[in-house]
Amino acid sequence: MATYTVTLTGASGAAYGLKLLHYLVNKGHTMYVAISGDGLSILRDETGLHLTGSAKDVQVALEKHLGAQEGQVRYFDEHTMYAPIASGSAKVDAMVVIPCSMKTLAAMANGYASNLIERAADVMIKEKRKLIVVPRETPLSAIHLKNMLTLAELGCHLIPAMPAFYHHPKTIEDMTDFIVGRVLDSMGIENDLVPRWQS
DSSP: EEEEEEEEOOOSOOHHHHHHHHHHHHHEEEEEEEEEEHHHHHHHHHOOOOOOSHHHHHHHHHHHTTOOOOTTEEEEEEOOOOOOGGSTTTTTSSSEEEEOOOHHHHHHTTOOSSHHHHHHHHHHTTOOOOEEEEEEOSSOOOHHHHHHHHHHTTTTTOOOSSOOTTOOOSHHHHHHHHHHHHHHHHHTTSSSSSOOOOO
């Protein structure tokens, strides 16, 4: 099994991050998780999952919600820099920022590592490891596009939250699965969440 970092930031689309966590935990992978303060608020507003208290409290609640084995999920507050993912010496197979706010996008594109999420992304970039970013904003300004181009030129995978309709989605979950499936494809993880195009 692999080790992944999954982070949620302050953009709409918390369901994407939660679905990815569910899928990876269910497949037995080890997870490092960090959620920004705004990300926690949006998670509560959009999914009903209310995570409060200390980092340990959040970890326990998250493990219970995800059905994770003890030690499978390690949660860290965004303000700590003592987490393993703040160092290049930590072995992480890939990192996903899902959803990614424009604030976090700008920080990552410009090396401004002011919190753990941004620092963990900075580590992935400098170590030339897989960093997948799921931006969630519309419309996009030239600033947003330039920051995305900067990350793409650094080798990051950008998967904007733009669900398709060729598979005739019937529910919000169908649309969520489409984006998460594309993320899993980018991670090299087999999945049947994405309807494969049939000519």
